[in-house]
Amino acid sequence: MLSIDNLHVRVAGKEILKGLSLTVGAGEVHAVMGPNGAGKSTLGYVLAGRDGYEVSAGTVHFEGRDLLAMEPEQRAAAGVFLAFQYPVEIPGVNNTYFLRAALNAQRRARGEDELDSVQFLRRVREKLKVLELPDALLQRGVNEGFSGGEKKRNEIFQMALLEPKLAILDETDSGLDIDALRQVAAGVNAQRAPGRSFIVITHYQRLLDYIRPDAVHVLAGGRIAASGGPELAHRLEAEGYAGLPTEAA
């Protein structure tokens, strides 16, 4: 599904990722953990195609295609979804309008029929239920005036609606209380499917009690410094990131 090989990324002239390699198979859930500033969000942005994240070496292939050569919207249509660590407020762009524009743009790009408003709303209702998001939020501007938790749940709601093949969740658990965390995890678990993979970026082991990963990786020193099963997350929780290489030689 996704293979990242020897990825080097510079941000504002500074090398943040220094030879990161990671392979995610179809239907797998990979957790990526690491200290603040390790480059976890950088990895998410680079995969989603944000400007200003300069790839100086390495390759990323998604279902055999050169992901780095694609525009952000092409990546989305191909099935890549990034749940933002800090979802952006866009006043004046109605949330419902935005969701429908996004869904239909992706469908168009894939050569599928666009959904009319009845089909679209039926789909919205269905997905809203799982996340217990109030209907009223749909009538506001995108993320406008949403609480921190509502923003995070809205990201997962968008994921449910867009049905990506690869979802990258960037600290979707940060700032959530335990109930919201359970809802988010339920939203994610409902989406788990043989053809859908996840990269779950998190700072805490807690989320992984609800979303069971197939593999856990530690991002430190600009690369994957350690990999293992769920037990690695527990070890990190107990011992911290000390002892892991912070600067690659």
Next chain:
Amino acid sequence: MSSMLLAAPAAEDTRAPLPGTGVAAVELARAAARARLRDAHALADPRADTWRYMPLRALESQALPAAPVPAGMPALEAVQGPRLVFADGHFIASASVLEGLPPGVRWLPLARMQAADWQRHARLLEREGEAAPDDWNLAYARGGCVLELADGAVCAQPLEIVHIAVSTGASAWHARSLVRLGRGARLCLRERLLGAGAGVASLRTCWQLGDGARLDLVQQQQAGPALRLLRRDRFTLAAGSLLRLHALELGAALSRHELAVRLDGTAAAVELRQLSVLDARQHAEQVLDVRHAVGDTRSDLRCRAVAAARARAVLHGAVRIEPGADGSDAALDTRNLLLSGQAEVDARPTMEILADEVRAAHGASVGQIDAGMLFYLRARGIPLAQARALLVAAHGRGLLADIGDARLRAGAEAALDARVAALE
């Protein structure tokens, strides 16, 4: 320096004499205006603060005959209610719907006014401002109307006045109107300027709101890309009256819109939402002159501009709270979006506060499309051009959200979206 523009039109159109021809008071006022024009040295003093950005030469470089009766004009959409239609200033009865006004509401195009009407509405024969264009308009106005609401008259369904610029030759046309709302009267009105015509046009309207009156006005300037346009709207608000004005500035090569608002009675209030969307080499100036003449009056002015390509948007926003106008509340906010390195926005909000216990706030900002918002939309699959258009439209849409009439709101949003979609 003598301006060609200020000279009399090369030839009066004898087949279509100006309204009021033969009425002594009208002839006198016009003669005086023409005399002042002959003595004027220029269209305006280029050193005057509110004229400093205006490319006056673009207006003064040619002699302009009066626009003739148009042979044909673009079709308008199906009529939704009463409306007056003018083409190059000529009243077009066949496209207008004069009937269907609620009780207490009257309107009359200048072209149909009799001597007694001119006498009754002598205000039409006074200048709307001190500058040469005011005399020019007074001397040659053909289009426009008188619209009157008696005390307590309510016109909730929108009326419409449409000006269509037709002639693509070098010519000039002018319209002036007088709109009066009696005590407690309510009016919802849309004014549109349409058509592909070129040349120069001037519009002058005097608006008078009586005690407790309310005017909901939507102005859509959607002229073609070659028109040069000089507009002035002057509002006088009596006690407890409310003016809600949504003004869209979308077309014309060169446009100057002066909005003078005088809050003359206690608790009078003005809410202005002004939006310019410009590209190519469009130049649009908004000249706000808002005066709080008495206390406990309120002004809430929000102006936004989007400038693409080599366009230039200028805002002179002057609010003055006169001595004694204590307890007044004034807010002036301008937020602007530059879509190209060659576009320009000059926003100059100023507040002069000469009273006590006043609440006053003003702010101005100029920025570009937010990269974070753009990426968020694209990351969800929305293509770059569509994402940009969404964000540009969003910049303006916020100002249209409080248009009370749903049909007018949808119309304004559609005009904005179409303009944004066509941006260079």
